[in-house]
Amino acid sequence: MLKYQQVAAEIEQYINQKDLKQGDKLPVLEQLMSQYAVSKSTITKALELLERKGVIFQLRGSGIFVRRHNRPGYMSLFSTQGFKSNLGDRALTSDVLDVSVTKPHTTVAQNLGIDVTDDVYRVERVRFVDGEVFCYEESYYVKAIVPYLNREIVADSIFDYVQGALGVTIGFSDMYMQVGRLTATEAGYLGLQTDDPTLRIETIFHLSNGKPFDYSRITYHFEHSQFVVQANGPFM
Amino acid sequence: MLKYQQVAAEIEQYINQKDLKQGDKLPVLEQLMSQYAVSKSTITKALELLERKGVIFQLRGSGIFVRRHNRPGYMSLFSTQGFKSNLGDRALTSDVLDVSVTKPHTTVAQNLGIDVTDDVYRVERVRFVDGEVFCYEESYYVKAIVPYLNREIVADSIFDYVQGALGVTIGFSDMYMQVGRLTATEAGYLGLQTDDPTLRIETIFHLSNGKPFDYSRITYHFEHSQFVVQANGPFM
DNA sequence: TTGTATAATTGTACCGGTACAATTATACTA
DNA sequence: TAGTATAATTGTACCGGTACAATTATACAA
Missing domain, CATH: 3.40.1410.10 (Chorismate lyase-like)
Incomplete structure (x- = not known):
């Protein structure tokens, strides 16, 4: 498994485990970088993957936030x-x-x-x-x-x-x-x-x-x- | 408009204008790079955008190919x-x-x-x-x-x-x-x-x-x- | 001809860096 | 208090580089 996929999976797991809600803030890029011990490009790629999956959204100047829809039946x-x-x-x-x-x-x-x-x-x-x-x-x-x-x-x-x-x-x-x-x-x-x-x-x-x-x-x-x-x- | 969006738009326009079909090959990365006078990362980002849009697909070791579905009514x-x-x-x-x-x-x-x-x-x-x-x-x-x-x-x-x-x-x-x-x-x-x-x-x-x-x-x-x-x- | 090593081609992963724009926090002003 | 300029925070654009894996082309052997 590729490194950025691995990191993405771990972040998603973290979100699910902590049961974070829409709008909850994740650690900033630099911290994630050192936390997972990867370069900036790799963490960026992982976050981009999660963004495409609809798990997070990123806001320049502000942070990284959890995205979650609220209809269990779908x-x-x-x-x-x-x-x-x-x-x-x-x-x-x-x-x-x-x-x-x-x-x-x-x-x-x-x-x-x-x-x-x-x-x-x-x-x-x-x-x-x-x-x-x-x-x-x-x-x-x-x-x-x-x-x-x-x-x-x-x-x-x-x-x-x-x-x-x-x-x-x-x-x-x-x-x-x-x-x-x-x-x-x-x-x-x-x-x-x-x-x-x-x-x-x-x-x-x-x-x-x-x-x-x-x-x-x-x-x-x-x-x-x-x-x-x-x-x-x-x-x- | 951002540079990578601009490049993506131009490539898509090129595909439409030349009326390329599914499987047609685009120039290799290095050529696109010099053709649009941008760095490798930028052309990669542009191509990634087009890939997400369903306009192309990329195949490592082989090339960049046009993707196009064939149902006009949809x-x-x-x-x-x-x-x-x-x-x-x-x-x-x-x-x-x-x-x-x-x-x-x-x-x-x-x-x-x-x-x-x-x-x-x-x-x-x-x-x-x-x-x-x-x-x-x-x-x-x-x-x-x-x-x-x-x-x-x-x-x-x-x-x-x-x-x-x-x-x-x-x-x-x-x-x-x-x-x-x-x-x-x-x-x-x-x-x-x-x-x-x-x-x-x-x-x-x-x-x-x-x-x-x-x-x-x-x-x-x-x-x-x-x-x-x-x-x-x-x-x- | 057919299969098999070998080499060339080509996109992707990953690294690290600078500059910048959007947001947010802070200090200042009225 | 409320608005406004200023500074700090933070993600993104863009640059350039090395290493590598998948594909394709080539050369060689059977």
């Missing part, structure tokens, strides 16, 4: 999108409906930047948070990049497996969101009625080298899915 | 949330339903971190993108921070006014999303039916000093609202 949109392995204190489980190797449809192939003759893994799951139906997911993995999957891996975190066992690194993702009505099949999986409202998110996950390796379509249970997005901006 | 979630003044080539207009000074309800006061006896501006708008109904918005501004608003300002961009004329700087925001059904009133404004699906986003905008100054509730037309979010991660 999950971070990014934490549910494979970026964090955990959802804090909430339990995430899955019913695996399908794990199989197939040929992709045109749209799937297009989103993954591959040919319809290339192999993909198809994974179908219903996911639960604290025992409540959370979403229905259908996702496709490029077999050339993810050569093997099984029900055990899929029941847990696919991303942890991919990064751990396969040693590839995930780079960035494009998420496409829209709102619509449930089909009969979807409603069945989610325990809702046909034509009930729903949020649909399609995501294309890329490796750090820019190659797409996972295309997934998630249909959320509208009553159990509330998201928070912490933004920093305007960018420029 | 708007960036952040560009619709006050961060950019423009939506690219799309025209944004508004019907102003109300601009008035009132006392906030409990929830509004709570979200803005003020007292129910403090004054707020209430702004109610229906917004259009390229002439199509896009969303219904109800927002509250802390009068102590935004002392004056009128229909002209509100018809245009409130954020541009606040940052320009008032000289305050917007720092960060917390967005809370959920899916639900339209009320009769909302349906009327959006030209839809009662109980049609909808996306609701509540946002609390903070100044750079951390003080909330705007709380807004937006109800989107589910057929005309499709969003893209470009994420970089995992963070750590």
Whole structure:
């Protein structure tokens, strides 16, 4: 683990442990510098990381302050999108409906930047948070990049497996969101009625080298899915 | 404008002008460095900014590459949330339903971190993108921070006014999303039916000093609202 | 041709420094 | 007391440097 990531993790841990609130002040830069025994650039980088994560905000001439939103029921949109392995204190489980190797449809192939003759893994799951139906997911993995999957891996975190066992690194993702009505099949999986409202998110996950390796379509249970997005901006 | 922001803007302009595609390679760091006549740290900072914006991705040992998603119909979630003044080539207009000074309800006061006896501006708008109904918005501004608003300002961009004329700087925001059904009133404004699906986003905008100054509730037309979010991660 | 060492390329981590702008505290003035 | 100039505090911009890890190109061997 990189030094600035380590420092960032420790600072975040410190904030959680002390249960600091929005607006609480952290030690000044120079003290953090000596406290963690790193250079100014490293501590700055660590703080920048925490700022992007929405954990702190910095104010020139004033100090470094804790940032914290106050709605317990809401999950971070990014934490549910494979970026964090955990959802804090909430339990995430899955019913695996399908794990199989197939040929992709045109749209799937297009989103993954591959040919319809290339192999993909198809994974179908219903996911639960604290025992409540959370979403229905259908996702496709490029077999050339993810050569093997099984029900055990899929029941847990696919991303942890991919990064751990396969040693590839995930780079960035494009998420496409829209709102619509449930089909009969979807409603069945989610325990809702046909034509009930729903949020649909399609995501294309890329490796750090820019190659797409996972295309997934998630249909959320509208009553159990509330998201928070912490933004920093305007960018420029 | 800061040097690294200027450089970032020029590089982005270069990409758009040359109409570069996903995966196209940019000049190497050293060349960009001499090309824009800045130090390595500055060009690195500019590139980091573009990376966060989803314009490029960098690959150690390989180069700097253009990142671009390929779904024209989708708007960036952040560009619709006050961060950019423009939506690219799309025209944004508004019907102003109300601009008035009132006392906030409990929830509004709570979200803005003020007292129910403090004054707020209430702004109610229906917004259009390229002439199509896009969303219904109800927002509250802390009068102590935004002392004056009128229909002209509100018809245009409130954020541009606040940052320009008032000289305050917007720092960060917390967005809370959920899916639900339209009320009769909302349906009327959006030209839809009662109980049609909808996306609701509540946002609390903070100044750079951390003080909330705007709380807004937006109800989107589910057929005309499709969003893209470009994420970089995992963070750590 | 195919695989394998080796070298060149290239971005990132980390160091340390100066200058400065925004904020906050202090001292002064009316 | 209240406002105002002044000083101290504090994070950020920008500079330049070394070391290194990941990628890609090259040379060599089988």
